[in-house]
Amino acid sequence: MTTSQDATSPAVLARNCPNCGTDNLAAPALAYSWQDWVLKGCSDCAFVYLENPPGYEALVSEFAWERNHGDRSERMREEYPFSYNFSRAWKKFRRWAIRKPNKLANRIATSFPPGPVVDIGCGSGDYLAALPDEYEPLGVEISEELARQATERLSKRGGKVYAMSAVDGLAAVPEGTVSGIIMRSFLEHEQDPTDLLARAWRALRPGGATIIKVPNYASVNRRVMGDRWCGFRFPGHVNYFTPQSLRDMVEASGFRVERFGLFDRFYLSDNMWMVACKPDTAA
Ligand SMILES: [Zn+2]
Incomplete structure (x- = not known):
C-alpha cells in the first residue's frame, strides 16, 4: 500500500483488491466512480471497491459519519428531485408492505x-x-x-x-x-x-x-x-x-x-x- 497526499485532500491509500490482493491500479475505473473517488472491479475476483479511500486519520474527524451522513440525501435531492421523492415514497410503501420484525x-x-x-x-x-x-x-x-x-x-x-x-x-x-x-x-x-x-x-x-x-x-x-x-x-x-x-x-x-x-x-x-x-x- 502507498500513501499520497496533496494540499487539498487528506491522506489517501491506494489499495489493492481487499478480497484477493490483486493490484488493479492500471485497470480502468468503473463508471460508478464519483468526483475524485475511484471505484474498481477487480480483474481477478470481480470484487468492487474504492481504490483510494481516505486514511483512518481522516475518519476520526474530517469524514466522520455524523458529518457525512446527510451528504447523499442532499446530493440526491438537488440532482434528482424526482427519483429522490420516488425513492422515499417507495421505501415507505415497502416498509408498510413488509412490516418486518x-x-x-x-x-x-x-x-x-x-x-x-x-x-x-x-x-x-x-x-x-x-x-x-x-x-x-x-x-x-x-x-x-x-x-x-x-x-x-x-x-x-x-x-x-x-x-x-x-x-x-x-x-x-x-x-x-x-x-x-x-x-x-x-x-x-x-x-x-x-x-x-x-x-x-x-x-x-x-x-x-x-x-x-x-x-x-x-x-x-x-x-x-x-x-x-x-x-x-x-x-x-x-x-x-x-x-x-x-x-x-x-x-x-x-x-x-x-x-x-x-x-x-x-x-x-x-x-x-x-x-x-x-x-x-x-x-
Ligand atoms: Zn480481487
Missing part, C-alpha cells in the same frame, strides 16, 4: 450466547443501550464525539467504549472472550475487511457469533438505479459485496455461515444480513 434483536437473541457483545461502529450507543440484560455492552467507535456520547450512556450499565478504529478496537478486546459481534452497516466502510474479520474471529469465544449487515451490490435496485443506488456513498463505502463475495470472505476467515437464507439476501432488498459463528470445536 426487528431483524437485529431477533438474530441476537437466537445466535449470541449471554456475555460481552461488541457493536462495531456503535455510534452514540443507541443499540447497545437497548441490549437485553444478559449482554455486557462493548462499543468501538472511531468518531471521538460519538464515542464520548456512547461512553456516557453505557457507563450506567457497566459498558465500555473503545474510541478507536474497528481493527484496533477488536485487538483491545481480550482474545476469545466475546459472545457476539455486531457489524451492522460497517464492513462496507472498512479498508481492510479481511483483517477485520480475522480479528473478529480472534476476539470471539468458541460458539460466539457475528451478525453482518452490508449493502447488496447484486440487488435489483443497484442495477435499476445505477449510480443513483443508495448503496453508493463516497468516500464512506469502500467495499461493495455481493452475496457470494461476502460468503467467500467470511468463510475464508474461519467462520461458519449459520444463517444466510434467501430472504437474508433477497434480491429486492438493498441490504443483506448474515449470521456467522466461530465453531465450538469442543462441543
